[in-house]
Amino acid sequence: MADNTVIAPDETLDIPDFPLRxxxxxxxxxxxLVRARNAERELFRVRIWDGSTPWLITGYDAxxxxxxxxxxxxxxxxxxxPHWNEAMRSTVHKRPRSVFTSDGDEHNRYRRMLTKSFTFKRVEALRASVQRVTDEHIDAILAGPQPADLVPALSLPIPSLVISEMLGVPYADAEFFQEQANKGMSRYATAEDAAAGAGALAKYLANLIRERVEDPREDLVSDLAERVGAGDISVREAAQLATGVLIAGHETTANQISLSVAALSQRPDQLELLRDATDPKxxxxxxxxxxRFLSIIQTGQRRVxxxxxxxxxxxxRAGDGVILDVAPANWDARRYPEPDRLDLERQDAPHVGxxxxxxxxxxxxxxxxELQIVLPTLFRRIPTLRLVQPVDDLPxxxxxxxxxxxxxxxxx
Ligand code: HEM
Known part of the structure; x- marks a missing residue:
């Protein structure tokens, strides 16, 4: 670990290494430890990989x-x-700016390029195809051997197929697209695997954007191609945005599906409630x-x-690093009664997940x-579904x- 010159020695005892276990x-x-500290104060300092001591924000109000x-x-x-690691710090000036790393007007500009694709109308238009791909994947699980691994069989393919449809990736390329998107996500994937996958996708998307400049459709790549045609952004920036959307939306949704199934397996009454619900509300x-309960973003949203x-x-102080940690905030007892209870009927619980x-x-x-379709469909179509391992032993x-x-x- 690097030296701790940023903090006085007597303070170091009290500063835990982040991420915590x-x-x-x-x-x-x-x-x-995060929950215990959060019970006392809404923010405290943590030490990260480079020895610096940003603030960890854990309270819901803060x-x-x-x-x-x-x-x-x-x-x-x-x-x-507070960078995630050395690789992110050392490449900071090489990466094009994006929606994730820009503030104010620059951020508005990037964000506006994406919002059209995520309007209620566009998202609702995908509902039928989400139901179809979910059913197809469940058919394949039921027809296949037991046990089945839900991660590659359901959790990963649904979000990647949905995003490829939203982007406007032609059906014939969906398999290639999914393969590249999954490259960095297996258990033993290296940083190089992830970079190779992201690189191949960015190249693929840059070509698709060029095509859609000439031949626009109703999809996200065409929305970005329109900005390229208008001279607002370069093809490289547009490809970076599209790849960013895929990365932000693929593994997150997949993890949320898998963890939801695991968490519900421990609460059969809650699983039944979701399985039998007919009211969309x-x-x-x-x-x-x-x-709220699973709050999967676990290493914090980074700020300065x-x-x-x-x-x-x-x-x-100006120049201090800030890490916004949504999981303890979503379990903040000042905000939620019994935050550690998974209660699917909880009322008035807007979360920061x-x-x-x-x-x-x-x-x-x-x-x-996607979650509103995949989870109830899975439990309805396979009512006897159960985990092979105890939850505590899952990887x-x-x-x-x-x-x-x-x-x-x-x-x-
Ligand atoms: C369960 C699934 C998901 C979770 C928990 C999640 C969580 C988050 C969080 C916490 C942020 C805020 C980042 C910040 O303030 O620094 C964020 C931003 C973002 N997410 Fe998601 N996300 C999910 C799914 C998706 C999907 C499906 C997409 C797109 C297909 C997506 C695209 C994005 C983008 C582009 C941003 C950046 C927005 C901005 O900086 O203005 N996410 N997500």
Whole structure:
């Protein structure tokens, strides 16, 4: 670990290394130390891989305030920004700017290029095809051998097929697209595998964007091609945006599907409630609770303060790193009664699982719609579905940006 010159020696004892570990016996809960600290204060310092000590924001009120505060920036070029790792820090000036790393007007510009594709109308138009691909994949599971691994059989393919349809990837290329998208996601994938997959996708998407400049359709690649045609962005930037959407929306939704199945297997009464629900509002509420309870984004949304900010009895100084940790915020006992209880009928529980404010997840409606279809369909069509292993023994993704499962063996 690098030296700790940024903090006084007597303070170091109190500063835990981040990310923290979850407890083996509570695999769905945020790490015990984070919950204990959050019970006392809404933010505290943690030490990350480079020895720096950004603030970890864990309180529900504090996180909502800072998600919406223009005095915190997502610009990863600013000194003090808490990078995920050395690779991200060393490539910061090589990566094109994007919706994730821009503030203010620049961010609005990127964001506007995406929002058209994620309108209620476009998302709803995909509902029938999400139901169809879900049914096809469940047919294949039922026709195949037991046990089946739900991760490659259901969780990963549905979001990638849906995003490829939304982007406008021709059906004939969907398999290639899915293969590249999955490259970095297997248990033993290296950073090179992930980079090779992302590189192949960016190249593929750049070609598709060029095609759609000439021959536009009703899809996201055509929306981006229109901006390229108007001279607003380069083909490279457009391809980067499209690849970013895929990366942000693929593994996240897949993890949420797998973890939801695992969590519900421990709560048969709640599983039945979701399986038997016919009212779309009840299904929607159940999915919101699963998003709150599982809060899969586990290594925090990264920011840097550009002005001093007083919050939760502390002063965040300009230049301090800030990590917005949605899982403890979604388990904040000041906000939710019995936060550790998965209660699909919980009322009035708006969560921050998709973030909040300007950078709030662009794909939230799409992810919700997929979950509202995949989960009840799975439990209705395979009512005897059960896990092969006890939940505590499942291979959880402790080491990834988004929490999830590498494998989920089921039988029926
Ligand atoms: C369960 C599934 C998902 C979860 C939990 C999730 C979570 C999040 C969170 C917490 C953020 C906020 C980032 C920040 O404030 O720094 C975010 C942003 C984003 N998400 Fe998602 N997401 C999911 C699915 C999707 C899907 C399906 C898509 C698209 C197909 C998507 C695309 C994006 C994009 C483009 C952003 C950046 C928005 C911006 O910076 O303005 N996400 N997501």
């Amino acid at each position: 979850r407890a083996a016996e509570e695999p769905f809960a945020p790490p015990p 996180i909502r305030a800072l998600f919406g505060d223009p005095r915190v920036s997502v610009d990863d070029r600013i000194d003090g920004y 009840v299904i929607a509420g159940a999915v919101e609770e699963l998003l 303060a550009v002005e001093d900010i007083e919050i939760g009895g502390e002063t965040i 998709f973030g909040f404010g300007r950078h709030q997840c662009v794909g939230a409606q799409l992810a919700r719609m 959880f993704k402790h080491d990834a940006l988004a929490y999830g499962l590498y494998e989920l063996l089921v039988t029926w």
